[in-house]
Amino acid sequence: MDKNARHIAEENSSAIGTETVIRIRNLYKSFDDTPVLNGVDLDLKKGENLVVLGRSGTGKSVLIKCIVELITPDAGEIEVLGKDVRRLNSEQINALRRDVGFSFQLSALYDSMTVRENLEFPLKRNLKIFDQKILNEKVMNALEEVSMEHAVDQWPADLSGGQKKRIGIARTLILNPKIMLYDEPTAGLDPITSEEINELVLEVQKRHGTSSIIITHDLTCARAIANRVIFLYNGKNHFDGPFDELTQTQDPLLKTFLNYYNIEAR
Amino acid sequence: MQDTKTRNTNRLKSFLINLANIFSFVSKTFRKMFLPPYESREILRQCYQIGVKTFFLVGFTSFLVGIVFTRQSRPSLLEFGAESWLPSLVSIAIVRALGPLVTALICAGRVGSNIGAELGSMNVSEQIDAMEVSGTDPFRYLVVTRVVATTLMVPLLVIYADTLMLFGSFIATAVFNQTSLPLFFYQVFDSLEFVDIFSSVLKGFLFGMAIGLVSCYCGYNSGRGTVGVGRAANISVVTSLFLVFILDLLSLQVIELFR
Ligand SMILES: Nc1ncnc2c1ncn2[C@@H]1O[C@H](COP(=O)(O)OP(=O)(O)OP(=O)(O)O)[C@@H](O)[C@H]1O
Numbered sequence: 001m002d003k004n005a006r007h008i009a010e011e012n013s014s015a016i017g018t019e020t021v022i023r024i025r026n027l028y029k030s031f032d033d034t035p036v037l038n039g040v041d042l043d044l045k046k047g048e049n050l051v052v053l054g055r056s057g058t059g060k061s062v063l064i065k066c067i068v069e070l071i072t073p074d075a076g077e078i079e080v081l082g083k084d085v086r087r088l089n090s091e092q093i094n095a096l097r098r099d100v101g102f103s104f105q106l107s108a109l110y111d112s113m114t115v116r117e118n119l120e121f122p123l124k125r126n127l128k129i130f131d132q133k134i135l136n137e138k139v140m141n142a143l144e145e146v147s148m149e150h151a152v153d154q155w156p157a158d159l160s161g162g163q164k165k166r167i168g169i170a171r172t173l174i175l176n177p178k179i180m181l182y183d184e185p186t187a188g189l190d191p192i193t194s195e196e197i198n199e200l201v202l203e204v205q206k207r208h209g210t211s212s213i214i215i216t217h218d219l220t221c222a223r224a225i226a227n228r229v230i231f232l233y234n235g236k237n238h239f240d241g242p243f244d245e246l247t248q249t250q251d252p253l254l255k256t257f258l259n260y261y262n263i264e265a266r
Numbered sequence: 267m268q269d270t271k272t273r274n275t276n277r278l279k280s281f282l283i284n285l286a287n288i289f290s291f292v293s294k295t296f297r298k299m300f301l302p303p304y305e306s307r308e309i310l311r312q313c314y315q316i317g318v319k320t321f322f323l324v325g326f327t328s329f330l331v332g333i334v335f336t337r338q339s340r341p342s343l344l345e346f347g348a349e350s351w352l353p354s355l356v357s358i359a360i361v362r363a364l365g366p367l368v369t370a371l372i373c374a375g376r377v378g379s380n381i382g383a384e385l386g387s388m389n390v391s392e393q394i395d396a397m398e399v400s401g402t403d404p405f406r407y408l409v410v411t412r413v414v415a416t417t418l419m420v421p422l423l424v425i426y427a428d429t430l431m432l433f434g435s436f437i438a439t440a441v442f443n444q445t446s447l448p449l450f451f452y453q454v455f456d457s458l459e460f461v462d463i464f465s466s467v468l469k470g471f472l473f474g475m476a477i478g479l480v481s482c483y484c485g486y487n488s489g490r491g492t493v494g495v496g497r498a499a500n501i502s503v504v505t506s507l508f509l510v511f512i513l514d515l516l517s518l519q520v521i522e523l524f525r
């Protein structure tokens with residue numbers, strides 16, 4: 001079923017470098033005295049697809065929001081592309097956000113703007129491009145990459161969940177990021193559409209040489225695209241290794257999690 | 267026993283935290299309002315939106331209120347044989363009190379709920395986060411623009427409402443008495459002082475600012491989930507209305523000082 005995606009993934013894995021693009025150590029974050037992240041460590045190598053697994057509410061979204069400073073952690077180190085994220089001024093944070101693309105769990109398209117305006121927004125706002133010719137060209141290129149050229153003048157409300165995901169990814173890609181963070185790219189989609197999104201994620205990585213962190217609940221998705229998997233539990237890393245190692249594990253907690261998804265442990 | 271005590275302390279604590287949040291929200295709004303960069307295009311767009319949403323509603327309602335108020339005041343004046351005072355009485359009541367109030371009530375219902383729901387749903391669906399990673403300060407782009415827009419538009423709408431209310435009042439007067447439009451408006455402006463018109467606009471300014479601040483606060487800080495959006499819209503309206511009445515009372519005291 002996901003042979004195609006798996007194939008691309010294997011091809012890609014040869015491209016993983018040794019350079020670390022994201023390095024997180026001992027990350028802590030609480031909301032109103034409720035600890036969410038409890039000392040998370042994470043390393044992302046150049047060209048790697050890292051999948052973060054974990055139950056709902058373990059703080060996966062909080063973790064990647066800390067990487068782009070949408071949430072400020074209580075303690076810990078975050079280094080992205082060699083820069084200490086927690087010591088950047090607002091100009092530098094803007095620059096960081098050009099290099100690190102964030103694809104949101106709910107797509108987060110602006111309801112009050114058409115697809116075109118949605119894609120132009122980061123170009124005008126972050127890159128300060130106002131030449132309509134360049135804008136059009138970039139918008140059409142980005143839409144082509146996610147095969148959504150026909151939707152350019154539609155409103156987000158008229159698109160399906162899968163289409164919104166694609167547009168959301170296009171809006172992120174338009175800034176040519178070096179790192180992509182995907183927050184549950186396949187949540188709420190049917191298996192065929194999920195498969196298409198998985199392939200899109202891999203294609204993007206291949207074409208742009210990006211490194212990616214992908215958050216998911218979907219083990220099929222994880223198997224298709226992961227070079228490495230991290231399993232978060234109670235705000236800590238519980239497992240860190242390749243996907244095959246995860247499925248062969250004897251750890252009772254992971255076994256319960258895997259059984260729940262009926263993954264054949266092979 | 268112990269339980270009630272801790273619950274009350276918690277309630278007090280969350281009330282104080284809320285108060286501090288509101289204070290920092292308001293001061294942040296004013297700070298960002300006066301410091302560049304200014305989102306002037308977005309402010310214009312918001313002004314236009316508010317105008318479009320309320321133009322007919324405010325106009326029509328004001329016209330009707332003008333008619334009804336005049337029709338209902340007339341018998342009392344007749345009783346005292348003071349019917350010729352009708353234009354003065356009506357114009358003072360309209361410009362000082364009714365015009366600003368009716369405008370504020372409509373704007374709170376129409377604009378306040380809209381801002382609350384819009385920002386609330388943007389918050390829930392991560393659109394505010396998305397703006398932030400696109401190199402835009404969402405507070406400036408969403409909150410400051412809306413507060414400025416309501417603060418500028420509501421006073422304009424008040425003048426418009428005053429005018430249409432007076433016009434409605436003229437129609438109601440003309441049915442029973444010999445009058446003409448120039449004569450009626452001559453009587454109106456004869457009985458009005460500058461302070462009256464100034465207070466009408468000042469109230470509009472204060473009401474507009476209150477509606478903008480309250481509904482932006484509710485929307486921007488809405489709870490997560492779809493329930494949060496409905497609640498944000500609802501609380502925006504209720505709190506705006508409440509504040510409008512309080513401000514009405516306070517501005518009365520202030521304006522008395524200028525008389
Ligand atoms: N801005 C916030 N304010 C308060 N609490 C928050 C905030 N963001 C997240 N939380 C809390 O942090 C916890 C983890 O949230 P998070 O969204 O990271 O979970 P998740 O692992 O991404 O779950 P899911 O798979 O359902 O998306 C939740 O209990 C949530 O209520």
Ligand SMILES: [Mg+2]
Nearest residue numbers: 060061105183
């Ligand atoms: Mg999440």
